[in-house]
Amino acid sequence: MAEKTTVVTEVQKTLGVDFLTTGFLRRSASGIICDIDFLDAKSGQILWNRNFQIANMSYLDDAAMQIEHIARTVAKSISDTAIASSRMQPLNDVSDQNLLISGVGLMHRATIRDFLKSRDFLSEATSRLPNLAETHAWLAKWYVLNVMKGYTMDQKRDTQLAIDCTAKALDLDPESSLSLTIDGFAHNNLVHDFSTADQRFESALDVNPNESLAWLLRGSLKAFLNDGEAAVSSNQQARKLSPIDPFNYYYDSLASTAYIAADDFENALVYANRSLTTNDQHLSTHRAKITALHFMDRREEARTAAEELLRIWPSYSLQHYERSHPVSQEKLGRRALKAMAASGIN
Structure with a gap:
């Protein structure tokens, strides 16, 4: 065990990684x-360790589901470890990497407490890394979601902050596919400027055809x-x-809307x-379910x-939906x- 630990720590020093899968x-x-x-x-x-069994090497393709499960578990472990570590430390002591992982991870969790805490991490990340476009883009997404979730106390202000953050991100890196995507998200869902949103998604995919979030929000x-x-x-x-x-629930939610x-x-x-x-806790998913059932x-x-x-x-209320939804x-x-309305919501 001591020999194995030595090898692992040597790999860590060489590659500068925090985790390894062997x-x-x-x-x-x-x-x-x-x-x-x-x-x-x-x-x-x-x-942790996992194992799975296959009949022989020719059946390796049949192991895809187990491999996918292991990959999900690795991603979740990294996120959970970063969040747990960040919560136990003063904000100033949290590493740059854990700030961003924790901010993005908590932003997509169900509770309002986690969502609000994510802003602290993302704001600190933009302060520490002011020249990194992605930190501003993720903070912009937080403001978009703050409005969409109905948590905002000032919709006009938070809409402007979202646009300001994506503008800053694009000033730093006009070809950041993530920043272009989040700017499209803000224009689509908050400003209701569908033409600009479409341009942003198309630009993001021109830069990076593999930008999954751009495809998702374009949908x-x-x-x-x-x-x-x-x-x-x-x-x-x-x-x-x-x-x-790791945020597959969001992909499924938007898939439901697409199929409607x-x-x-x-x-x-x-x-x-x-x-x-x-x-x-995702409002639009409940709305999609009611619509599909009706x-x-x-x-x-329904x-x-x-x-x-x-x-x-x-x-x-229906009035809230009419007033807020693009x-x-x-x-x-x-x-x-x-x-x-037919299902009892007034």
């Missing part, structure tokens, strides 16, 4: 076993514009590019339910779904309004 194959009476260890590179301590825009076919294909492309994304725009209510319900299994003539279930929405957001008067929005 593994090996061994034969057993019933096939081949793959053992995988996830280690803290600085100490050499094994944080949302296409749904807003009633182009269901493009909405679904963009969402599918986003999923292909990031099949184990494409008149495919069965798939819309499937993805809404899948998203809610992971995160039941237009499938499953009215009693009323139950509406009751669940109101249990989490007791003050939610497509409340378009086809997609009118469908949601009709479904919510």
